[in-house]
Amino acid sequence: MKFVLFGAGLLGKSYYSLLKDKYDIAYFADNHPEKHGTTFLDLTIISPKEISEKGISVIITSSYHLEIAQQLYEMGIKEFYIPSKYGTSDLTRIDLSEYGLIQEIPNKICVIGHHNAGAVSKALIESNTHDDIKVVLVKDSKRNNEYYYHYLSSSLIITQYSEQCGNKKSIELWHGFTIKALYFMSQEKNERSLAMSKHDIFNKKKAVCSMSHLYSVFMGYCLHLDFNKFIITGYPRNDMIFKSDGKEMLKKLIGPIKQCKILFYVPTYRDSLYTKNGESAAFINDMLGYDEEVFNDFLIKNDILFLYKQHAVQLNRKMFKGSKNIIEITDDMLHTSDMDLYEILNGVDGLISDYSSIIIDFLLTDKPIILTPLDLDQYSKTRGLMMEPYDAWMPGEIALDYNQFQQAVIDSLYGEDRFKKDRERLKRITHKYADGNSSGRVLALARNLLELDGKDTKVLED
Structure with a gap:
């Protein structure tokens, strides 16, 4: 052949x-x-x-x-x-021959989902209260006959990773508030080389969902998009923060939890990494003064469960040895449990991150955040940040060595909440809505784009 x-x-x-x-x-x-x-x-x-x-x-x-x-x-x-x-x-x-003649169903919406780490798909599917639209989910990780059939037979596509949808109507959700610079605003050559093609893709979308006025400004600059392209709906994945019992979901995922406090470490993706033997350190276990045994003893002494999740495309570097107080959350675990990362997010007592968009989402929990921008100078020069200067924006303890980090953990979990007002202020700037109803607003937008009013809106079956 x-x-x-x-x-x-x-x-x-x-x-x-x-x-x-x-x-x-x-x-x-x-x-x-x-x-x-x-x-x-x-x-x-x-x-x-x-x-x-x-x-x-x-x-x-x-x-x-x-x-x-x-x-x-x-x-x-x-x-x-x-x-x-x-x-x-x-x-x-x-x-696709098994489906006979495939035609677009006027009120069918196809959501293209991805991994279970903050994907929007589950929230959207579970929030459809409209009798006149049918919402189906396909997973990009499982491209099979059904995947392409649902795409071809849908009249509107909801994407999260800027998939190109030809002449079909589509809505882009993207996948996070941009703390770091993207595309036209980035310092990285590889990122900037994609800028024009990304602009073209986003520009073809009927709408780009936004979290706030500031989100629209940042993404508009990064992609050179007209401000009117953005519709403020909020992020569907954040609905899970309001509606999920995070502690119970965590127990289903990892088993019984005996510790008093839970910390969750979620560092951002980096195109390149330097370790202790190179120019820069990026992660907690690179910190000056860090020792695995000392850290584990610290967690035991202070009754803390330390969860961490590596970025999906950066799994080749082992961060920590597993123990009863240090547990890695993986995409495979979430997938096997049919669980989304955001279903457990309100079940932790504090977040640790650096430049990840999860920082902005976690503001909705009103719980402490510890910042570990260990490679801030290098990251600012090679990638660039939208939220700069970093320390003026970020509402939490900044720890750059292990002693600072250990003290930040104690202060955040057991001390006075010194950053509560800072978190509230940044939340108001980055989230127009904090009500757990973003999925409904996205589906209402999709329904309007399908122009169903005045038409026979009986949902057609596949």
Whole structure:
């Protein structure tokens, strides 16, 4: 069987190196006319219309996979392949012929969910009180027949990671308040190189959901978007902070909790890391004076359970040894328990972070926050911050070495709450709504964009 890789770009190049020794790859295909007839990695780039003429099978190797899937279906190609997982040569076969003729259902909304660490999907699905709209969830981690069918048959798509949705109506939620600089505002070359393409994607959205006026200003600058593109709805994931019993959910996730206090450490993602042997330290276990045994004894003495979660794309570095007082929360644990990270968030007594957007979300709990921006100078120079100067914005103890950190923990959990007013002030600036009803506002926006008023609004079944 001969294959064509649809997507002659950087992603296509990466996939070609993974697939070429296992599959008979004859061509690349691409939607850019200027590429047609040229060669890429010694293979001819053909136009999409030539695929059927040549009778070859398609492997989608592009971040525009949703648009391409729709394009192929409209061309009459109902069977194609996608890479099962990046880094392997395995393919997943997609066959949409089992669904017959797929047409858009006028009042069907497809939510594209991701991992269970602060995803919005669960909150949206559970909050649909509208009888005249049908909301379905697909997981990006499980791209199968059903995934593409629900995308093709929906009239509006709700995305969280700026997925390209072609000509379909779509709403972008994004995934956090931008403490750090993004795209046009970033100092990083890789981030800035994506700025124009991200602008184009966001600009095609019917609306970008916002948390506040300040959120809209920050994201507008980062993406060079018109201010009117933003609609302040609040973040659906934050509804879980108001509605979930976090302590009970934690017990379901990790078992009985015997400690008096619970701390949760959630550092942000970094493109590059320096450890104790390099130029800079980034995490608590890099702190000057840190010792694992001393830290564990400190937790036991003060009756503290220390939970931590690494960023989904930065799991290659082990932070702490597990013990009865130090437990790692993983995406696999959340997935297995069908639980979202934000369902446990109000069950902890304090948060530790650096530049992560979870800091802004955690303000809704009105609980202490400890800041550990160990690489602040380097991070400001290489990435950049929107909230600068950092210490003027952040409402909590800042700890830069282990002794400071240990004292900050005691002060935050057992001392006077010195930063309560600072947290309240920042919450008012960053959250227009603090009521647990953001999902309802997002779905109301989606319904309005579907223009259902005055139409027969009976929900059509798949």
